[in-house]
Amino acid sequence: MSGGSERRGAGEGTGGQADRRVRADAQRNMDALLRTALAVFATSGVDAPVREIAERAGVGVGTVYRHFPQRSDLIAAVFRREIDACADAASLLAAEYGPFDALAQWMLRYVDFVSAKRGLAAALHSGDPAYEALPAYFDQRLRPALQGLFDAASAAGAIRTGAKPNELLRAVASLCTAAHDVGPDYARSMIGLLLDGLRYGAAGSA
């Protein structure tokens, strides 16, 4: 449910609470680094110099390379974090809103995610091995998230059943990339149509 894959070595004999593997400052650096990188990538693009990110995060470049041996590893880590945040938003929204609204809100959240990550998406096709596992991770985290919202909404009778989450994710993603050429808000209005189409009472046959 929470963020995800913190590395814990397997096979620990020394049980107990003094099990913290990373020093507090290291953890703090790591967090600052990822947060700063996200912000810098958003403003300057993914080609922003590592030095600039390190400086703004208040760490030395060496620290960046300690955590992320390659530039692309940092980019991939930021991307994973955003996937996590988007997936986690599903349960938060499900707790706050009714079944249909939670679904609708999450779709908008997903649109923001995809739109903001266009630069990264381009990097995905670069062949860099650092990005290899990302598509699978994307699926692994986002599909169940949407599936949960779907199940809740159709159990409540708010939408008709049978919609495939991964198809919808892909469709929205391609709408968003097309939207960049057309104009803003285009994607959002298309999502509105999609949601109306899912809703019970709409004339849906094909």
Next chain:
Amino acid sequence: MSGGSERRGAGEGTGGQADRRVRADAQRNMDALLRTALAVFATSGVDAPVREIAERAGVGVGTVYRHFPQRSDLIAAVFRREIDACADAASLLAAEYGPFDALAQWMLRYVDFVSAKRGLAAALHSGDPAYEALPAYFDQRLRPALQGLFDAASAAGAIRTGAKPNELLRAVASLCTAAHDVGPDYARSMIGLLLDGLRYGAAGSA
């Protein structure tokens, strides 16, 4: 019909045959540069160092930057050249083959073009102004080329009419990008299906 837009200054009073604007060695350098760049991009990708291209072409880096103020200008020029070559192939094939076969051959030629230029296609979305005019040029040259083959084929009764060239170009392009993930030859076999669908006698309704 031929390659394209060699720059000729407007307004020449000094008529005559001694009108050559570029020195012979400059022209030779230019050609070598574009040919070499094409080859280097194909093997090492579009991120290949300018120095390497200059060296292999037998010119100084300064010469590269004289012709192409930015790295991206060189890439764009290579791309334009390939568009020209692909467009020009249409009339060549039309002269050599019958109407339907010329169309079929050209589609394969176009598949090669799109497949080989995947790296460049990714660069197109980078926002670099050097690439701004390329999509329009793509359309301007390739659409008439395919339209000519279409017209000839449907005049000969070989295909049914009404197919939109630009739609077909886009469809094939997206097939090719998808093909990269699936495997080679996938695009070619899909093109085969498309052509069969165009052919008269096939059961086509939807």
Next chain:
DNA sequence: ACCTGAACACCGTTCAAGT
């Protein structure tokens, strides 16, 4: 006119030295 290549600025990455 056009070409060359040393020189400059900048960026990814490493590693000896610190705490």
Next chain:
DNA sequence: ACCTGAACACCGTTCAAGT
């Protein structure tokens, strides 16, 4: 254990000097 930042290698781009 983890951090720092000078140092190295490399790449885009410029420009004084050549022909």
